[in-house]
Amino acid sequence: MADASGGAPPILSIIGLSKRFGDTTAIDDVSLEIPEGEFFTVVGPSGSGKSTLLRILAGLETPDTGRVELRGRDLVGVPANARPTCMVFQSLALFRHMTVGQNVEFSQKMRGVPPAARREQALEKLRLVRLPESYYDRRVTQCSGGEQQRVALARALASDPEILFFDEPLSAIDFRLRKILEVEMKELHRRTGKTFLYITHSLEEAMVMSDRIAIMRDGRLVQVGTPAAIYHRPASRFVAQFMGEVNIFTVDGGRIEELAADGKGLGDGYLVVRPENLRPTGDADVSFDARVENDFMLGSRTQFHLKVGETVVIAELPGTAAQGIAPGSTGRWGFDLGDAVALED
Amino acid sequence: MLHGKRAGRVAALPVALLLLAGFAVPILLVVAYSLMPPRTFGLDGDPTFANYLAAFREGYWRPLAWSAGGALVTTLVCLLLAWPTAKVLSRRAGPLATTATILIALPIFISESVRLFGLSLFLMPGGGILAGTLDALFGVEIGTILNTRLAALLGYVYIHFPFVLFPLILGLSLVPREQVEAARDLGASGWQVFREIELPLAAPGVTIGALLCFVLSLGANAEMSILGGQAVTVVTRAIEQRFSYAQDWPLGAALTVLVIVVTAAVVLPLLKRIDLDGLIRQ
Numbered sequence: 001m002a003d004a005s006g007g008a009p010p011i012l013s014i015i016g017l018s019k020r021f022g023d024t025t026a027i028d029d030v031s032l033e034i035p036e037g038e039f040f041t042v043v044g045p046s047g048s049g050k051s052t053l054l055r056i057l058a059g060l061e062t063p064d065t066g067r068v069e070l071r072g073r074d075l076v077g078v079p080a081n082a083r084p085t086c087m088v089f090q091s092l093a094l095f096r097h098m099t100v101g102q103n104v105e106f107s108q109k110m111r112g113v114p115p116a117a118r119r120e121q122a123l124e125k126l127r128l129v130r131l132p133e134s135y136y137d138r139r140v141t142q143c144s145g146g147e148q149q150r151v152a153l154a155r156a157l158a159s160d161p162e163i164l165f166f167d168e169p170l171s172a173i174d175f176r177l178r179k180i181l182e183v184e185m186k187e188l189h190r191r192t193g194k195t196f197l198y199i200t201h202s203l204e205e206a207m208v209m210s211d212r213i214a215i216m217r218d219g220r221l222v223q224v225g226t227p228a229a230i231y232h233r234p235a236s237r238f239v240a241q242f243m244g245e246v247n248i249f250t251v252d253g254g255r256i257e258e259l260a261a262d263g264k265g266l267g268d269g270y271l272v273v274r275p276e277n278l279r280p281t282g283d284a285d286v287s288f289d290a291r292v293e294n295d296f297m298l299g300s301r302t303q304f305h306l307k308v309g310e311t312v313v314i315a316e317l318p319g320t321a322a323q324g325i326a327p328g329s330t331g332r333w334g335f336d337l338g339d340a341v342a343l344e345d
Numbered sequence: 346m347l348h349g350k351r352a353g354r355v356a357a358l359p360v361a362l363l364l365l366a367g368f369a370v371p372i373l374l375v376v377a378y379s380l381m382p383p384r385t386f387g388l389d390g391d392p393t394f395a396n397y398l399a400a401f402r403e404g405y406w407r408p409l410a411w412s413a414g415g416a417l418v419t420t421l422v423c424l425l426l427a428w429p430t431a432k433v434l435s436r437r438a439g440p441l442a443t444t445a446t447i448l449i450a451l452p453i454f455i456s457e458s459v460r461l462f463g464l465s466l467f468l469m470p471g472g473g474i475l476a477g478t479l480d481a482l483f484g485v486e487i488g489t490i491l492n493t494r495l496a497a498l499l500g501y502v503y504i505h506f507p508f509v510l511f512p513l514i515l516g517l518s519l520v521p522r523e524q525v526e527a528a529r530d531l532g533a534s535g536w537q538v539f540r541e542i543e544l545p546l547a548a549p550g551v552t553i554g555a556l557l558c559f560v561l562s563l564g565a566n567a568e569m570s571i572l573g574g575q576a577v578t579v580v581t582r583a584i585e586q587r588f589s590y591a592q593d594w595p596l597g598a599a600l601t602v603l604v605i606v607v608t609a610a611v612v613l614p615l616l617k618r619i620d621l622d623g624l625i626r627q
Contacts, residue, residue: 059530080526081529106541110532111532
């Protein structure tokens with residue numbers, strides 16, 4: 001994959017990695033380079049192989065073929081407890097028979113660091129994740145979901161890893177708290193300067209936090225790039241759909257099916273049009289007659305479901321432009337081809 | 346229909362009566378007999394501690410120590426053997442694990458004496474199953490450990506192994522795999538994972554298994570009589586002798602009370618430390 005961000009040397013290189021479980025291929029010839037200090041996120045639906053990829057990197061699974069290099073050193077065959085990496089699990093995997101302090105200190109205790117020095121460092125990590133020092137003696141079972149999240153982060157940071165792995169740690173958290181923790185995660189990345197490799201099924205979450213994103217499907221990386229590149233130039237319908245609500249029109253021999261306008265010689269393929277690029281006008285590259293079926297107030301924008309023939313097309317307009325458009329009204333709607341993305345797959 | 350507290354009390358009545366008649370009354374009788382004058386058969390004598398004094402003076406601490414020591418060694422050996430087995434069986438599902446579990450559990454349904462006599466046949470010198478087979482097939486002649494303390498220990502471990510194994514499997518199933526992986530990821534060696542994660546989290550199962558094994562071994566004597574050839578006298582054997590051959594019920598009762606006291610001293614503090622309710626509801 002192309003090295004898209006800056007000139008920093010890669011801290012992690014994944015070269016031709018594959019892993020099969022019986023008949024299913026979990027990881028299919030994945031190659032990737034992650035530069036030092038990057039916040040990199042792998043996004044994919046469940047079963048896409050992203051968890052397996054992370055488990056291989058952490059040393060919890062062995063790949064069938066391929067190499068994993070950390071600063072040029074091959075990690076395959078190095079057991080999990082001897083790798084300078086650390087993982088935050090989806091379940092957080094906090095040791096529930098220990099206090100917050102004992103959890104955070106665990107890696108240092110395993111290395112034989114004396115208690116006083118361990119405590120010092122643990123308190124520093126608690127401050128780093130914005131937990132009060134009084135939490136040191138608290139049992140993890142007494143902490144709320146968000147606090148446990150921070151304990152897990154502090155515990156991972158306390159092991160002083162060269163790279164941190166995150167296995168969807170925010171997926172079980174409610175929306176409001178997740179938004180807060182996403183921001184904190186990004187801040188923490190900036191303050192520590194560590195390399196973060198994050199996996200999630202939510203492209204939205206990835207967009208908020210990441211420097212670069214890889215989209216994973218059926219064990220393969222189908223697109224790697226910055227959030228802006230992925231958003232504006234999805235490489236396939238799969239990636240485009242992954243971003244939530246988009247309109248995908250089939251282009252057949254220069255005509256856009258189901259629409260009464262021509263596709264201006266695009267050839268066979270698909271046109272991806274974002275809801276915000278549709279306007280209530282006949283003065284556009286492509287326009288069509290539509291009937292407004294429904295409207296949904298989304299705060300600063302209003303979403304409209306338009307019936308075009310038998311197809312439902314989604315459009316979104318900012319507050320002022322949306323005024324006066326009511327369900328049941330009919331009219332010309334359209335978009336410019338410059339705003340659409342043409343895809344072959 | 347009955348409701349609330351009343352219903353609970355009524356439902357508990359049958360088992361309460363059973364426990365009263367079958368458990369509390371006999372224990373009270375034994376305690377009462379232990380306080381009667383030596384070699385009497387009634388409960389109308391003057392209460393005395395003479396039997397307890399006699400128990401110590403006449404060296405009955407020795408059978409008690411053999412029993413307690415034997416039970417302790419049996420428990421430790423069983424724990425060591427059962428831990429790796431339980432780890433495999435708690436992690437793996439499938440026909441092989443099921444077969445192994447059934448093979449370990451089935452003997453529980455066969456009389457203990459029958460199994461011990463079987464083991465005795467196996468260990469017999471000359472024409473015994475082990476010695477005879479080795480002799481016939483390989484021309485190797487071996488002696489036997491039959492009628493030694495080692496043979497008795499083998500019997501104790503053989504009989505009580507399942508009582509340690511199954512609680513251990515239950516205990517280890519309480520250890521989430523991700524916690525072990527997280528510990529490994531944080532740099533813990535295999536030994537450190539055992540000490541810091543598996544053992545503390547599986548502690549309820551370990552405690553229950555160890556207690557079952559200890560208490561059952563403490564009260565067992567068939568292993569020592571069938572396999573150990575009475576190489577030493579265990580306390581249950583001593584009690585049996587006081588009640589039957591010696592016709593000294595009060596001394597037998599005093600020894601029984603001592604065994605109960607030792608058992609309670611071991612069991613109650615340990616039992617207090619585990620949350621049985623939580624374990625059952627898991």
